[in-house]
Amino acid sequence: MIELEAVSTRYGAVPMLREVTLRVGAGELVCLLGPNGAGKTTLFKTVAGLIRPTSGTVRVAGSPDARTERIAALGVGLVPENRRLFPGLTVAQNLCLGYEAVRRERVGFDQGLEDIGRLFPRVLERLDQMAGTLSGGEQAMVALARALIGRPTVLVMDEPSLGLAPKLIREYFRIVEELHARGSTVLLIEQNAGMALRIAQRGYVLSRGSVVADDAAEALRKSSVVRNLYFS
Amino acid sequence: MEQVVQQLINWLALGAITALLAVGFSLLFGVLNVIHFSHGDVALTAPFVAMGVLIALPAAGFGVAIIAAIVLVGFMGVILDWVSIRRFRSAPPMMALVATVALGIVLRELIRLLYPNGSNPHSFPRLFEGTAFTIAGATVSWLVVAMIGCSVLTMFALTLILYRSPLGMRIRAVSQDLEMARLAGIDPNGIFQATFFIASATGAVGGLFTASYVGLMRFDMGIIAGLLGFSAAVIGGLGNMTGAIVGSLVLAGLETLAQAILPDGAAYRLVVAFTLVLVVLVFRPAGLLGRVPVPKV
Ligand SMILES: Nc1ncnc2c1ncn2[C@@H]1O[C@H](COP(=O)(O)OP(=O)(O)OP(=O)(O)O)[C@@H](O)[C@H]1O
Ligand SMILES: [Mg+2]
Secondary structure: OEEEEEEEOEEOOEEOOOOEEEEEOOOOEEEEEOOOOOOHHHHHHHHOOOOOOOEEEEEEOOEEOOOHHHHHHHOEEEEOOOOOOOOOOEHHHHHHHHHHHHHOOOOOHHHHHHHHHHHOHHHHOOOOOEHHHOOHHHHHHHHHHHHHOOOOOEEEEEOOOOOOOHHHHHHHHHHHHHHHHOOOEEEEEEOOHHHHHHHOOEEEEEEOOEEEEEEEHHHHHHOHHHHHHHHO | OHHHHHHHHHHHHHHHHHHHHHHHHHHHHHHHOOOOOOHHHHHOOHHHHHHHHHHHOHHHOHHHHHHHHHHHHHHHHHHHHHHOHHHHOOOOHHHHHHHHHHHHHHHHHHHHHHOOOOOOOEEOOOOOOOEEEEEOOEEEEHHHHHHHHHHHHHHHHHHHHHHHOHHHHHHHHHHHOHHHHHHOOOOHHHHHHHHHHHHHHHHHHHHHHHHHHHOEEOOOHHHHHHHHHHHHHHHHOOOOHHHHHHHHHHHHHHHHHHHHHOOOHHHHHHHHHHHHHHHHHHHOOOOOOOOOOOOOO
16 A cells, blocks of 8 residues: 655755665555654655655555645545644644545545544544644644544554653554554554554664664564664 | 814724735735735736726726726736745745745836826726715715725625635645645645635725725835735734734824824824834734744845
């Protein structure tokens, strides 16, 4: 569902991603790990079409090099770094934009709200609150809800658990795991290697723009590469 | 008493026109992050467009010419964005400033060259004739009633569009986080076009009333009208619609007051108005109601 084939990008003259090849098949939950500055967000933006690769191809839901505005409509839910809720819109409006991004119409939004309410009961209590005034934890939940409400088949998330209390992190990962169990394809970008590798099937490790490890989650958990990158 | 009421009416009339221009500056800045310095010039082409339509199609009638001018100026905004302003969206603010100022000069000179006898002032008819009523001895013309009424209605309509419509939700999403809006499937170019149309058409209404109020149109009227509208938006807080309205009323109030109490006050109108702009910029750079300070260019 997501395929990067020898993708390289640069910021001005500075190369960032170097020949990154990454695949997430239908129904897979794959995590992308890497220390600060490794290029994880750059990869997210490349998948979302915000950054054009200098070489290589990006294919999302079968569509090569799709424009950013078209990605969501391909059935892709996006949770960008720092959540990026529209602060001056209400929670309901944020959710509505998330719904229409994927569905391209308003029909069925009320049903979508009901479904979201089952996953995130607390989100429904805050529909009329300005998103900018939500607590960090609430924003994280609304950002996930906004990505999910249109029932995308693919989910791409950039450090969704950042800044959450341990209890909320577990809750968050439980929801992601549940979505995956229901058939969603997930690319989870994370710093929290321990949690991510517990729920993912496969993982990639990015360091200074290159994939330095690519293996089953089980194997990565024991890998010295991961240990060295994170704990040395 | 009669004098006071008359001045109050002048104040509201002036505030109404200023607000029609100021909201455009504010809306465009909020969405594009570009200060569109030629917005006043775009707005003040409206009287020329209206008279031009009348010259080209005398059978159309004045009413049709006015409506046509509002719509055409709306599209003019869209076209100007397309040929020029959109190219400066991510450029340094200084470049956008120079570009939009240059665009204003081009517009003024084009009017001068293309409109018959364009260097000279031309009379512009009153959009509404006659006296509506007298209150405490002061006469209120239908024109002034229409100016205030149209301005209030326009503000009301803009509020509905921005805060109650799907388009408004998208306009605000783009103005709050352009990149996230794109991730949410919103095509920013469509939103920019809609915003330009709304702002320019609103400005056209203000431009038509301005010409009608003073009874004439001149190719360079957009300079002062634009500066006043921009100043009102800055005083209220750029990017904030309520701020633009409040700023317009404050600015118009001060102008009217200067005119009423200073000897030879009319001559000092602009001195007083722009002094207020300076004072606000020094002490409250974000404007009376604003949160975003005017970007340094
Ligand atoms: N717009 C930009 N212009 C220039 N350099 C950039 C730009 N965006 C990111 N970079 C640089 O590219 C590198 C990778 O950034 P990126 O945001 O992809 O890292 P990351 O893996 O997401 O890190 P983190 O875990 O801290 O979020 C960093 O060194 C960053 O400074
Ligand atoms: Mg990052």
